[in-house]
Amino acid sequence: MRFWRQLRWQMIGVQMLVVVVGVVTLNLTANILIEQSIAPDQVAAVRTAVMQALTIAAVAATIAGLTTSILLVQVILRSLRSIARSSRRIAAGRYDERVTVPASDELRAVAESFNQMAEALEQIEQRRITMIGNVAHELRTPLAGIEGYLEGLIDGVLPNTANTFLDMKQEVRRLRRLVDDLQTLSRVEAGQIALHFTTFDINE
Structure with missing residues (x-):
């Protein structure tokens, strides 16, 4: 699909994939540990408590992942959009155009090379x-x-x-x-x- 070719959705998708893999792994690990170390009459209660904890952790991880992804994407896209605008101005003959150098090492290298x-x-x-x-x-x-x-x-x-x-x-x-x-x-x-x-x- 077209929106998956956009950087913002790719980064958000990667963060959500990490959250899903982490929750599934923790769930499987917790079930194995519960069956091996918990008495049979306490398995149901412990499993319910673990699932509640995993649900809360999954929601928190999802919110944190979405927030950090959006912030990171905004920083990257802001620099890329600035370079794109400056490129169009240079193509129009404004050779004195320069871009602001960001704090990130990778983006700073791109901006300095462009300048x-x-x-x-x-x-x-x-x-x-x-x-x-x-x-x-x-x-x-x-x-x-x-x-x-x-x-x-x-x-x-x-x-x-x-x-x-x-x-x-x-x-x-x-x-x-x-x-x-x-x-x-x-x-x-x-x-x-x-x-x-x-x-x-x-x-x-």
Whole structure:
């Protein structure tokens, strides 16, 4: 059934199973001990007293099990729901999102890992924005140069000579180098280019 796939019902079911197994085990053990150590004329009275005690213990254990299960489930689900909400916000572009770190060791490890992931994504996004700004700045210089040459040719300020076109060609080459560098960077980030790191003396 669908509700048995939910964590809260699984934990409550486990607690109730423990209670049932405990009561049945105690009942069987008590009956064996009663038959072996109690006089026959007292078996019925002792068995009635034991059953009453087991009933009270079973009710108390059931209440305690349900209470602790519900409290524990609430703690776990609160943390999981917080992580789920933060995940949706990060997916929407809010990379500064963080979750509260709970006291439980296991949940704290999950929350800290989530926060580390969110921080890494935020840093990547900041680097991406910075890189886009730097690329736009670097591309603007050769484009402005080419535009200046073209305007000069149109207005007749610059001579229509081979030297003018060679200067324009230098700006085009500069633009192409920038584009090639961006393509190489993209391939490196995609893992298409293997990097081999070495140490060297920077003074040399």
